[in-house]
Amino acid sequence: MTAGQGIIVEGTGGVWRVRTRDGAEHDAALAGRLKQEDRGNRKLAVGDHVTIEPDERGSGWRITAIGERHGILSRREPGGRHGERILAANVDSVLVVFSVAQPEPHVRMIDRFLVIAEANDLRAHVVFNKVDLAASAAAVDALAEPYEAAGYPVHRTSAKRGDGLEEMRRELHGRVTAVTGPSGVGKSSLLNALHPELGLRTQEISPSVGKGRHTTVGAKLIPLPGDPDGFLVDTPGLREVGMWGLPSGSLDQCFPEFKPFLGECRFQDCQHHQEPGCAVREALARGAVKPSRYESYLKLRAELMASENVW
Ligand SMILES: Nc1nc2c(ncn2[C@@H]2O[C@H](COP(=O)(O)OP(=O)(O)O)[C@@H](O)[C@H]2O)c(=O)[nH]1
Numbered sequence: 001m002t003a004g005q006g007i008i009v010e011g012t013g014g015v016w017r018v019r020t021r022d023g024a025e026h027d028a029a030l031a032g033r034l035k036q037e038d039r040g041n042r043k044l045a046v047g048d049h050v051t052i053e054p055d056e057r058g059s060g061w062r063i064t065a066i067g068e069r070h071g072i073l074s075r076r077e078p079g080g081r082h083g084e085r086i087l088a089a090n091v092d093s094v095l096v097v098f099s100v101a102q103p104e105p106h107v108r109m110i111d112r113f114l115v116i117a118e119a120n121d122l123r124a125h126v127v128f129n130k131v132d133l134a135a136s137a138a139a140v141d142a143l144a145e146p147y148e149a150a151g152y153p154v155h156r157t158s159a160k161r162g163d164g165l166e167e168m169r170r171e172l173h174g175r176v177t178a179v180t181g182p183s184g185v186g187k188s189s190l191l192n193a194l195h196p197e198l199g200l201r202t203q204e205i206s207p208s209v210g211k212g213r214h215t216t217v218g219a220k221l222i223p224l225p226g227d228p229d230g231f232l233v234d235t236p237g238l239r240e241v242g243m244w245g246l247p248s249g250s251l252d253q254c255f256p257e258f259k260p261f262l263g264e265c266r267f268q269d270c271q272h273h274q275e276p277g278c279a280v281r282e283a284l285a286r287g288a289v290k291p292s293r294y295e296s297y298l299k300l301r302a303e304l305m306a307s308e309n310v311w
């Protein structure tokens with residue numbers, strides 16, 4: 001047994017499962033020395049890059065070094081009562097998956113997922129799956145337009161017919177990707193079409209089937225077959241991560257297409273609602289901000305303001 005570099009794929013404190021690049025997995029505990037070190041209250045998390053070494057007795061492994069992080073996916077508790085819980089570190093991107101039909105895409109929900117991604121500093125992509133069910137390519141383009149205008153990469157896929165799969169495969173390769181979206185849109189089917197070895201269960205009809213998963217505390221990394229740096233993040237779901245803790249005054253930062261205008265409003269604390277001289281609303285009037293995105297902004301802002309009053 002020698003020292004090695006790996007990534008934490010599972011664990012919630014105490015024992016961590018570390019996967020090394022050769023595909024081996026070891027259970028390891030944090031070395032006592034690191035436990036005492038002040039790491040700015042930084043807790044170890046799934047997705048952290050670590051060095052492991054055999055322990056003193058040579059029978060197990062311990063984590064002796066922790067790599068730099070480039071971002072975290074965290075769940076903030078309402079009212080900040082329990083502070084922040086880190087679900088995963090070093091997530092590279094999030095795929096927000098919806099279907100063009102069966103079920104119909106829910107625009108407000110797409111925007112909510114995107115806000116959560118932005119609030120967590122995650123690079124988001126929008127995926128419209130089931131394009132085989134679309135009335136026309138123009139209908140899919142119309143769905144995609146507000147997101148493309150906002151600067152998000154949009155993928156059009158069909159797990160059934162094979163459209164867009166090569167593009168998705170390239171997107172996942174060598175990265176840690178969180179896949180999210182409502183149930184029934186084809187997330188599992190899409191991942192199975194890309195990597196049949198994953199053998200994910202599809203079309204979960206009984207809601208009780210998934211019940212146990214929601215009680216899972218932490219996230220898990222699922223290795224992509226044949227791709228030593230590629231992983232999927234299995235989290236309790238980005239929707240559960242929620243927008244808690246995001247101040248309503250910062251929501252505008254989570255709409256990338258608003259950014260060029262944010263310094264331009266007459267009032268510095270403009271909430272882009274009814275204030276005179278609002279550059280975001282001027283951009284809306286010119287078509288530089290899409291109406292559906294602006295409506296989502298107002299809706300989510302109202303929601304955040306209501307939660308601020310409660311807590
Ligand atoms: N027509 C069509 N059906 C699909 C496609 N992808 C998935 N489905 C079907 O949609 C249903 C839900 O798929 P599933 O992968 O379980 O969705 P998930 O809940 O998002 O993981 C299943 O009946 C799939 O066969 C697609 O691209 N086209």
Ligand SMILES: [Mg+2]
Nearest residue numbers: 187188201202
């Ligand atoms: Mg599924």
Ligand SMILES: [Zn+2]
Nearest residue numbers: 265270272278
């Ligand atoms: Zn404004």
